[in-house]
Amino acid sequence: MSVLLKPVLYSYFRSSCSWRVRIALALKGIEYDLVPVNLIKDGGQQLGSDYRKVNPMQQVPALTIDGLKLSQSLAIIQYLDETRPTPRLLPQDPKKRAQVRMISDHIVSGIQPLQNLAVLKQVGEEKMVSWAQHYITRGFQALEQLLQDTAGKYCVEDEVSMADLCLVPQVYNAERFKVDLTPYPTITRINQALLELEAFKQAHPSRQPDTPPEMRA
Amino acid sequence: MSVLLKPVLYSYFRSSCSWRVRIALALKGIEYDLVPVNLIKDGGQQLGSDYRKVNPMQQVPALTIDGLKLSQSLAIIQYLDETRPTPRLLPQDPKKRAQVRMISDHIVSGIQPLQNLAVLKQVGEEKMVSWAQHYITRGFQALEQLLQDTAGKYCVEDEVSMADLCLVPQVYNAERFKVDLTPYPTITRINQALLELEAFKQAHPSRQPDTPPEMRA
Numbered sequence: 001m002s003v004l005l006k007p008v009l010y011s012y013f014r015s016s017c018s019w020r021v022r023i024a025l026a027l028k029g030i031e032y033d034l035v036p037v038n039l040i041k042d043g044g045q046q047l048g049s050d051y052r053k054v055n056p057m058q059q060v061p062a063l064t065i066d067g068l069k070l071s072q073s074l075a076i077i078q079y080l081d082e083t084r085p086t087p088r089l090l091p092q093d094p095k096k097r098a099q100v101r102m103i104s105d106h107i108v109s110g111i112q113p114l115q116n117l118a119v120l121k122q123v124g125e126e127k128m129v130s131w132a133q134h135y136i137t138r139g140f141q142a143l144e145q146l147l148q149d150t151a152g153k154y155c156v157e158d159e160v161s162m163a164d165l166c167l168v169p170q171v172y173n174a175e176r177f178k179v180d181l182t183p184y185p186t187i188t189r190i191n192q193a194l195l196e197l198e199a200f201k202q203a204h205p206s207r208q209p210d211t212p213p214e215m216r217a
Numbered sequence: 218m219s220v221l222l223k224p225v226l227y228s229y230f231r232s233s234c235s236w237r238v239r240i241a242l243a244l245k246g247i248e249y250d251l252v253p254v255n256l257i258k259d260g261g262q263q264l265g266s267d268y269r270k271v272n273p274m275q276q277v278p279a280l281t282i283d284g285l286k287l288s289q290s291l292a293i294i295q296y297l298d299e300t301r302p303t304p305r306l307l308p309q310d311p312k313k314r315a316q317v318r319m320i321s322d323h324i325v326s327g328i329q330p331l332q333n334l335a336v337l338k339q340v341g342e343e344k345m346v347s348w349a350q351h352y353i354t355r356g357f358q359a360l361e362q363l364l365q366d367t368a369g370k371y372c373v374e375d376e377v378s379m380a381d382l383c384l385v386p387q388v389y390n391a392e393r394f395k396v397d398l399t400p401y402p403t404i405t406r407i408n409q410a411l412l413e414l415e416a417f418k419q420a421h422p423s424r425q426p427d428t429p430p431e432m433r434a
Contacts, residue, residue: 056362057327057355068312069366072326075318082311094299095285101292109289109326110274114336122348131339138274145273149286 007032007065010054012039012046013208013215016112016169018061020073022203023165028084032063036210039117074108077162089162096157099150103163106146107170111139115173132177140174140184147186154190160197168194172205224249224282227271229256229263230425230432233329233386234290235278239420240382241294245301249280253427256334291325294379306379313374316367320380323363324387328356332390349394357391357401364403371407377414385411389422 009025009032011018025032037060038045045051046058055062055071062071066083070076081089090097113119114135120128150156155163171191174181181188194200201207206217226242226249228235242249254277255262262268263275272279272288279288283300287293298306307314330336331352337345367373372380388408391398398405411417418424423434 056359057323058359059327066312068315070315070319072319072322074326075315075322078318079311079315082314094296095283097299098285098287098292098296101295102287102289105289105292105325106274108322109291109330110276113326113330119331122351134339142273142275 005064007063008035009033010035010037010051010060010062011208011210012037012060013205013211015039015060016173017059017073017108019169019172019203019205020165021061021063021076022208023168023199024077024080024089024162026199026202027087027089027160028080030080030084034209036208038210073166074104074162077165081162087160089160089165091156091159091161099156100161100163103143103146103150103155104166106139106143107163107166110142111136111170112173115177129177132173133179136170136174136177136179139170140179140181140187144184144186147190151186151190153193160194164190164194167191168200222281224280225252226250227252227254227268227277227279228425228427229254229277230422230428232256232277233390234276234325236386236389236420236422237290237382238278238280238293239425240385240416241297241306241379243416243419244304244306244377245297247297247301251426253425255427291321291379291383294382298379304377306377306382308373308376308378316373317378317380320360320363320367320372321383323356323360324380324383327359328353328387329390332394346394349390350396353387353391353394353396356387357396357398357404361401361403364407368403368407370410377411381407381411384408385417 007030009021011022011034037051046060052058054069057071061073061076062069063076070079077089090100115132120132123131147155152158154160155167168191171187204217205211206215224247226238228239228251254268263277269275271286274288278290278293279286280293287296294306307317332349337349340348364372369375371377372384385408388404421434422428423432
């Protein structure tokens with residue numbers, strides 16, 4: 001029975017979308033097998049015909065679980081939350097759930113797709129960094145504003161939520177592209193608080209099975 | 218009491234993200250006031266300081282409802298579905314819900330952000346069309362594949378869902394950018410079935426208060 005098999009996560013250590021799902025799995029204590037998909041090696045292992053059967057979009061992450069083949073990080077996280085509800089990643093109050101989804105989508109649709117590896121290749125070596133900085137900056141200006149209405153200790157009040165799973169990997173990307181974070185004190189404060197949590201540490205790119213030795217923490 | 222006020226939708230007739238929310242409102246029979254935000258006129262009315270207070274990301278749609286100020290189409294649609302559940306836009310079965318969200322996110326994060334107006338401006342006049350075609354084609358190849366596992370009459374079996382609200386506006390964009398749709402018979406068939414439904418007709422860009430006379434149906 002496929003439901004008795006351990007879930008399998010297809011992941012790349014530095015992929016921010018994979019990282020979101022790794023945090024969810026860690027927070028919920030779900031055991032899984034990890035299949036590394038190297039986005040650089042062999043011209044991109046996600047482009048091979050084997051992986052295409054797992055995720056036709058040829059992106060990570062993908063998760064096989066309960067006989068399902070899922071891609072898209074937020075769809076995966078919400079499935080995990082609906083079927084393995086402890087600890088919950090969306091609040092009970094519909095208004096707060098809406099805020100969690102708004103912030104998550106803001107990052108997942110509004111920022112990340114415009115600075116991912118495949119798009120930056122398309123943009124070209126020369127403009128790559130300024131392009132990524134432009135979209136992250138624009139997104140963070142708005143995010144800092146949104147958080148004024150929603151944040152407590154974390155993105156939406158004091159409970160860790162799906163929004164926080166999106167925030168931390170996006171801040172890591174901002175740092176990679178040397179975006180100045182001083183104008184975003186709320187983003188920075190929440191990111192630091194989250195990085196203290198064990199699940200966020202476990203899921204970090206510096207501690208994955210496919211992390212290259214020189215990048216290990 | 219703010220909860221007694223009619224919801225206000227900030228929308229642009231041709232914005233595919235606004236259109237998704239208009240379909241949800243129409244399907245659920247929710248009355249609302251519409252504030253048109255012209256993305257072209259005055260250098261883009263979404264960039265003005267007034268609208269920035271509604272949505273700091275300076276994009277449409279936004280919805281004020283029940284005392285909340287929401288942006289991001291899927292966050293809005295899911296809030297509507299959780300608070301006004303008839304007819305439901307996410308199935309009851311968690312596995313099917315996951316498939317609806319996967320297809321929705323595939324379009325909303327994987328395709329639309331890469332071919333929206335602001336990004337195409339950044340890409341430049343010369344490359345604009347080929348850029349948009351590239352990302353829509355890549356997304357539709359994967360989507361056609363995903364639908365083989367999920368589709369019935371609509372994207373996920375035979376009930377209209379959030380995924381369908383994302384599909385129709387994305388096909389419209391594909392047509393605007395003259396993407397050849399013949400390789401995508403499932404996408405095309407579902408799109409046609411959906412366009413027959415009254416809510417999809419009402420929400421169409423050709424029938425909005427801000428539709429210019431020459432584009433009215």
